[in-house]
Each structure stands twice: as C-alpha cells, then as structure tokens.
Amino acid sequence: MRLALYTGLILAGGFTGLTPALAADPTGDWRVADAVANIRVAQCNGSMWGAVSWEKQPGGRDEYNPDPSKKTRPTLGMATLIDMKKKPGVDQWEGQVYNAKDGQLYSATITPVGTDQLEIKGCVMGFLCGGETWTRVAPPIPLSTANAMAKGAPKPTGAAPKAQGTTGGGTTGASATAPAPAAAPKTATTAKPGQKNAADSIGDICLLPEIAGFAH
Template sequence: MRLALYTGLILAGGYAGLTPALAADPTGDWRVADGVANIRVAQCYGSMWGAVSWEKQPGGRDENNPDASKKNRPTLGMATLIDMKKKPGVDQWEGQVYNAKDGQLYSATITPAGPDQLEIKGCVMGFLCGGETWTRVGPPIPSSPANAMAKGAAKSSGTAPKPQGGQAGQGAQAAQAGSGTTTPAPAAPKAAGAAKPGQKGAADAVGDICLLPEIAGFAH
C-alpha cells in the first residue's frame, strides 16, 4: 500500500547545487511525491519535525481529522512529521507521520537517499506499510534559535515599552507652538495581519517551524 501523504497543498521551484556532504541532512524543504505540497523539515528540541510550508491549493483545511475541533484548522503550517528521533548508528529518524488524507497517525521513518531525496515509510499497527520519496526544493536548515532557549528562562512581561517623552508627538506639538494648545500625535497604525509564531512574512508564511505553536507546545 502506497502511503499517500496529503498535505492539501504547492511547490515553489527547485533547488540546485547541493553537494554530497549534505546527503545525511534531512532538514530543508521537500516536495511530496504527488507534488501537492512542500514539507519543511527542521530539528526542533532534539527531534526532527516536518510541517507544511507551501500549498498547491492555498486555504486547505484538515477536514478529515477525526477530532471535530481540528477539522477547520489550516493545513499550511500543520505538523506532518512528529517528534522523530535519530536511530543509533544510521542516518534514519523514526517517529510518527500525520496523514491528512485519512486523519490518522502512522509509525514512520525518514531516511536521506542522497542530497536531493528523502525516503519516508510508514506503517499502521506494524503492518500495511508503504512509502514514497520526496524531492528537495530548499537547502538544509541551520539549527533553530528555539533549540537554545532554556526552559527556565524568564518570560517577557509582554508590555511594550512606553515612548520616551517628546518623541512620539514632537512634530505635532511643534506645529501647534504659539497657539496655546498641544495636539498629541496620532497612534501609529497597526500592521495588517500581525505575524504569528514562526512566521517570517508574505514570501514565507511558515518561517521557523520550531516556533509554530503545535510543535513548540508538544516539545514543552
């Protein structure tokens, strides 16, 4: 049985110039076998994780998830390779893979097959095994800054620093000089579509997958 990993989603070009030295590195962006999505693989908190980084059909939802509360979650940024640990002595990682085509988790392994291919194999309850080969479309990913975060590090208070006196409204106050009144400067407009954890911007809506809530929450 062929393990079809639907991520519901697209590809944004190829990546060339890889060297044999990168053959054992599974990190980077990979196109799934049927070309409907890219999966970004990165090392997060000591394990390999993968998340959908690009969709062929934007706006996909995890509609086949048996958990009703997750049926409407976006497939972009959704974790597909889950907590995969390196096997001793071999360039292979094992853990779980989420198959959005049927909403099920499978035991799985990923194995680099040269610098440009990643073999993924999965089984249900130790049988009905299948697999496919993904093709590299993005370079290996350096270790995430999130990996260096100490669990006991002090958390930010979340309160933005107040502007220093005279900076925010300086221009407006100058314009009112001599009139006997001062007009406070208008508040700066809020940026449209505030970035979510892991996001980098419009060109890369997923960013560092280690910062995605689903992955960061599982690891901690």
C-alpha cells in the same frame, strides 16, 4: 489497500530501498512526490519535525481530524512529521506521520538519500509498509537557539521595544536614558510566530504552537 497521506506518503505497495548518504541532513523544504505540497523539516528540541510550508491548492482544512475543534484548522502550517528521533548508528529518524486523509497517526521513518532526496516510509499497524521519495526544494536549516529551545519559547522573540508616543516632547522615566530609535518600518503582515516574510507564512516551524507546545 492504499492509504494516501496528505504529505504524499503512500502506505502500501513495495518501495525499493536506497542506501542513505552518511551524515545527511533531512532538514529543509521538500516537495512531496505528487507535488501537491512542500514539507518543511527542522530539528526542534532534539527531534525532527515536519510541517506543511506550501500548498498547490491553498486553503486546505483538516476536515477528517477526529477532534471536532481541529476540523477547520488550516493544513498550511500543520505538523505532518511528528517528534522523529534519530536511530543510533544510521542516518534515519523514526516517529509518527499524520495522515490528513483520515485524521490518523502512523509510525514512520525518514531517511536522507544523498543531499537532494528524502525517503519516507510508513506502516499501518506495523505492516502494509511502503513509501516514496521527496525532492529537496530549499537548503538545510541550521540549528538555532529557537530550534533548540522551541518547547520553552512559543512566543515571538523579535518584540522590538515599542516606541512611546513622543507627542508633546515629554520623556517617560524608564526610557529617558536612550533616544527612541527611528520608527523601524513595520512589515505589514499577519505574521505567525517565526514568520520570515510575507512570502513565507510559516517561517521557523519550531515556533508553531503545535510543535513548540509538544509534551515530550
């Protein structure tokens, strides 16, 4: 029996174990084994999380989710590795993985192998365990204030003060002490919280509402 996860995880068959490198970092962007997606992994509020950061075929929807309200949500930006905690004394994190192929959650572990591979293993109901290896495509992600405080900071943090309209030369009371800065060029994108730029529509995954609002 083989259950192929959207993330590329295969929950069946054997997988030859590899010894993880010491002090390895699982954060960064990883290309799944069948190359259909990249998963961005970051430390958010003390746990490792992963979300889809790139799709080979854009426009995917979470159509198999048992929650009718989520069936039309985009798979881009969707959390796949969920609230993964570090195991004591070993470079391995365990938690859950979301399978968009059937809309179900499964227990899983992630283990860095050297600096450029991430071993993913999952189990169905505690057995039928298997996995595969993802390949690094972007460097590790440093822990930031947004990462550490993700649960309490789902709102965008870069809200620059709005330049009050200066038509007519009148100054409004509160802003009279400092001249309005020259209008900063706006990045004309429909950015989500945490977005970096137009080419990266995901940005800091810790600021995605699904992750930022997770109840620990």
